[in-house]
Amino acid sequence: METKHLICINCPMGCPLTVEMNGEEVVRVKGNTCKRGEVYGRKEVTFPTRMITSTVRVVDGISSVVSVKTREAIPKGKIFDGMKELKGIKIKAPIQIGDVILANLADTGIDVIATKNVEKR
């Protein structure tokens, strides 16, 4: 039995997790104080993912950029491909929180949505 030690990144509590593994298979997650911790522990050792938060250029808005996020976490290996796509686009104001800014980021099947309202200038 192999064990891996992780810090849960779901929330600022940062619970220390111990993941017990049998080869590629996760046997048990210990140290988590909520359900998200267990999910994170299982996923991090098999298929690590991260949310991306960034900004996208705005045209005709009261601010020059709008903050955005991936609707869900994307595979870790896709982060920089995703950033490249976000850098290439401009979006017209007005923008509402939750608006889809870019669909299917870097072929992950996951959309990028606005996290702030931007009014028209």
Add this chain to the structure above:
Amino acid sequence: MKSYDVVVVGGGPAGLAAAISLRKNGIDDILILERDQELGGILNQCIHNGFGLHTFQEELTGPEYAWRFIRQVEELGIVYKLNTMVLSISPEKVIRAMNREEGLFDIQAKAVILAMGCRERSRGALNIPGYRPAGIFSAGTAQRLVNIEGYLPGREVVILGSGDIGLIMARRMTLEGAKVKVVAELMPYSGGLKRNIVQCLDDYDIPLKLSHTVLEIKGKERLEGVTLGKVDPQGKLIPGTEEFYSCDTLLLSVGLIPENEISRGMGVEMNEVTSGPKVNESLETNIEGVFACGNVLHVHDLVDFVSQEAEMAGKNAAAYVKAHGRRDDKGQVIALTPGEGLRYTVPETLRVTHMDDKLKIRFRVRDVYKNCYVSTYFDRERVMHKKHQILAPGEMEEVTLTRDLLLLYPKLKTIAIRIEED
């Protein structure tokens, strides 16, 4: 002179939650004063996720978390003024403020909630020798430049200090295409949250050098590089450990200081450790009807706890206004003291007659402690004893006191919280 029941100074997370709580507790006549051009405070530039798990059971970004509160303020019809700077408050609660439309004006309040937040410790406070070239920013300034203004302040970056904003900016600058070479931390432990070490540094192979500091700054017009060196436990340089890093940008993430010029000016007593007001269980300062919450009271790690604290300040300020501004200090007043291993506690005094069923005492520890206990003493008797795997100065801790327990000790004078090995 215009008058309001309660004036909230600051429209960030603390001010917003306090105002909403005031309204929900029956106060209609509220005014929020905010110096920026929008509500939300620092949350607007904290575009990363991780906010709101405690409050909303979902993971939000800073602007989304702020929006949940701003929307409530709008829906409840709470009045606010933007682009308005509060200059001073008198002990009689006359607020002097100014903005472009109204010029200089005074407002009389029955109660005041201080929610001005904090600001970053600057280079001047660190005494780093060398020239003063362009390219040296506080981490929060860089965050504003990147996330609000849409401007990348540099390409090759060294970060001094491992506070959360510095860690978040290490990732942010990396994602934007900059090379973050190293994060140096003077202390032998990180000042930020563990999760940020993992997802901001480890994920991008950015080294964290503990017990290291900046010795020299090179460059006259623009920063050309910095020399880092290792320090011993007394903070003295260990000779031979100097190392030069070429960079065009140095970010400082070296601590936050509550912004209390207005509080001091009106005679609010300060805690020297937190640089925030001394408060009782109602988060009320030594001046009757003046409450404080959020980072102006003590610097928090989690906005969720700021919102909780502000909600409590709002509720208590509402009760004060409804009692026609009379504070009752008669009866038992218990002093809370930071014992062995603690830097401070908030609050510092407790009136059992005014507390709810439960009261959270928040504190920070002095050092990193492993496998130890947080013990609570009522005078000399140990009444609570809780095991912790790890305690660190970068993470705020809490102990919950119950009214039922306190009622069993009618002669109690002092409560001390301390860290013990067994």
